[in-house]
Amino acid sequence: MVKVAVDAMGGDYAPAAVVAGVIEALSKSDVFVYLVGQESKVRQELKKYKFDPSRIGVVHADEIVEMHESPANAIRKKKNSSMNIGINLLKDGMADAFFSAGNTGGVVCAATLKLGLLETIERPGIAIVMPNRKGVSLIIDAGANIDPKPLHLVQYGIMGSAYFEQILGKTNPAVGLLNVGEEESKGTDFVKETYQLLEQSPVNFIGNVEGKDIFSGQCDVIVCDGFVGNVTLKVAESIAETMSFFLKQELGSSLLGRIAYLLARGCFKNFKKKIDYSEYGGAPLLGVDGVVIIGHGRSSAKAVMNAILFAKKEVERNVNQNIMEKAKKITARV
Amino acid sequence: MVKVAVDAMGGDYAPAAVVAGVIEALSKSDVFVYLVGQESKVRQELKKYKFDPSRIGVVHADEIVEMHESPANAIRKKKNSSMNIGINLLKDGMADAFFSAGNTGGVVCAATLKLGLLETIERPGIAIVMPNRKGVSLIIDAGANIDPKPLHLVQYGIMGSAYFEQILGKTNPAVGLLNVGEEESKGTDFVKETYQLLEQSPVNFIGNVEGKDIFSGQCDVIVCDGFVGNVTLKVAESIAETMSFFLKQELGSSLLGRIAYLLARGCFKNFKKKIDYSEYGGAPLLGVDGVVIIGHGRSSAKAVMNAILFAKKEVERNVNQNIMEKAKKITARV
Known part of the structure; x- marks a missing residue:
């Protein structure tokens, strides 16, 4: 046992x-x-x-x-x-x-x-699996190491790829670096240096990705420092709650809306479940x-x-x- | 004109x-x-x-x-x-x-x-107004300055407060510092130093806030560096799209759901509008x-x-x- x-x-x-x-x-x-x-x-x-x-x-x-x-x-x-x-x-x-x-x-x-x-x-990272349009993506690090070195992000890329392969059965997952723009020239010195190291690394590096790409499903594994990852995770977590709140508010404001809500209660529940943190409960410290x-x-x-x-x-x-x-x-x- | x-x-x-x-x-x-x-x-x-x-x-x-x-x-x-x-x-x-x-x-x-x-x-900042449960909050900086000094964030706090007062008519708005935890001890050296400066500053500083607080409406003005702010903004922006996608998918999977969607189409549109970037169009460089x-x-x-x-x-x-x-x-x- x-x-x-x-x-x-x-x-x-x-x-x-x-x-x-x-x-x-x-x-x-x-x-x-x-x-x-x-x-x-x-x-x-x-x-x-x-x-x-x-x-x-x-x-x-x-x-x-x-x-x-x-x-x-x-x-x-x-x-x-x-x-x-x-x-x-x-x-x-x-x-x-x-x-x-x-x-x-x-x-x-x-x-x-x-x-x-x-x-x-050299440093552990918290890996979070998030739903996206095409399936799921893995974000690493979500807060174990808020002040990492570029090399640690390369190690996250390797660990994240291995973990993604293992739990989702997809070999050679695409790895993106979370940045403020897609272009190689974008970002702080820290992310620029990380970009160079990832390019030379053995992971399937597809380049920079932006905040929006976490949900678009453009890549499988997203690496970032633990500060940005933690903020991102908490923003995403609060989505389910706040969106449900807005939607309820909107539906509650009209009779048709209220009927729709009652009809599709199960759908709304499933929707919420999809992005409810407590459904996962915990994240591995890889x-x-x-x-x-x-x-x-x-x-x-x-x-x-x-x-x-x-x-x-x-x-x-x-x-x-x-x-x-x-x-x-x-x-x-x- | x-x-x-x-x-x-x-x-x-x-x-x-x-x-x-x-x-x-x-x-x-x-x-x-x-x-x-x-x-x-x-x-x-x-x-x-x-x-x-x-x-x-x-x-x-x-x-x-x-x-x-x-x-x-x-x-x-x-x-x-x-x-x-x-x-x-x-x-x-x-x-x-x-x-x-x-x-x-x-x-x-x-x-x-x-x-x-x-x-x-000393540095300009991009200010973004975002909807939250109680109204709106202002995030500054959303990407003008991805490698700021702590003092710049204090200036964002002052500018952000003044702007918030002006456009929303609320005097003495509450200012929070975006961090990985609420406790004063949390975060990188950069945010810890910023925390100290904000405490001594004239803004109505309420302490650290987390990613989830952007939508909870816990404070009016949220200051952060432009890298984190930009990622946060883009995560939030993609919410409307992705959530609509999930919801449609969920509602589309059952007859009741499809009926509900047709009944409450207007509500869903309003819901999407609330968080659609193109409704605002642009953000001021303060x-x-x-x-x-x-x-x-x-x-x-x-x-x-x-x-x-x-x-x-x-x-x-x-x-x-x-x-x-x-x-x-x-x-x-x-």
Whole structure:
């Protein structure tokens, strides 16, 4: 049975939403979960539910890495934080994956320090799969590394290509560099240098892409620095909510609109589902030597549940081994 | 009559779409337009339409600043480009405003060099008004300055506040700094330094905001560097298109959905209009000493028309004088 260590204290609604999500995940899939956090609080939440006690282990962790803390400091000083102890379970082979909806920088830092990085990778990146007109595209990095070097983006291109190949079965995916214009001359010195490196790299680099291309499906893998990626992701995430809001407002303003809404409620739901973050639950932190899934700070119980199911899938498809093999094949092309 | 100089050669569909848009604008409003560009090409396009010749002047400009060119070089070398000659018309008082859908960096460079900057402003910024749940918010900078210094973002905050006050009548608008998290500790060194400066500045600074807050209406003015702002804008722009696409796809997949779509066609149109870039047409380049409106590279005739009407409005409301006065009042608060 796949074992997932879950940071019970991570996220804005922790531990309540985390524990609720774990219970839901147990009912949906055969997974074992370590709930890592302040034991009394976790047990108090667990009291609310009926569950098979042989499938949950509570691992006490005194401290919490708060959202406002500087990641490197917090991880170094709070040795007994739920993040550090959770990642240790993965490192020691007790767990197969780790999930946290807490301080993203903290997870990245703890995972990098304790698990180490895959061969040839210098920085991990958060990979997000987004729907587009033709299918999906993968954005990397969505916030693990907000101040990267151009070479890190090339590594994201390789990892992203390997991951895209693996999960979507498309070989030689097209890689684009997120920029303010399509022309090679566009952008900051940072993106210009990245452009040159990507051109010399073994990935199937198609050049610069713009913000609009994320949804057009013009390429499969989009690389960017974690600052831009994070802002982009959050803009896109809020789309579903705000568009639904505008549409409801518009439809609600006329009788025909209200009838239409009632008739097509299922369609609107599917539409919303397509771009609802909590349907995915979490994003993989690619590049660290272990399956680490990062959740949204605002993770609901549903998001936590989906993240745990996703973590299990990642373990079962042997994600890192596959990335390594595919990345080697890609690199051998040069 | 307000006189607008229009770069006839700027934009992916120039000069055809530009000339078509100008003709439409003439029919909608009492404006005079200088069409600046290669005379024979412009006149050939004009032949397609009937119009009042006393309201259009064709000003010949030999050269074109192409999309892929380095702005500073192109503006310096191509003295006879439509951009340079168009901005000169504004500088010499022949025109009241200038519009171009060409190379954004080129327009920014020519406007800065020739028109100069407003007092206390060191860099111009593109201001974009976006719909949100509570009304609208203003994003500055959407791409004039992709590698700014923290102080420039403070100036954007002041200009943005003054502009927001002027066009929306809301005094003391709330200013947020676009970042990867709400906490003060989040972000790159650049945004952390900007945060400190904004806190000491006279604007009504409410702290960091995230990508999602652009649509939530949590604040009125959002400042960011032009790289992030440009990507954000283009992501948001593509929303309307892609969401309409998803929604149509979803509604088209069932009979009830198809009926609903037919019933509420008007609602869907209004919904799309709300976030359709071409409805606005252009965005002001704030901080230069003259009314300069920047259009999308993909500007359609409709977008050009709306941009010209918008330019006229900006001239009539005496935008720069007002910004200066309001900025002085804001600055006096310290």
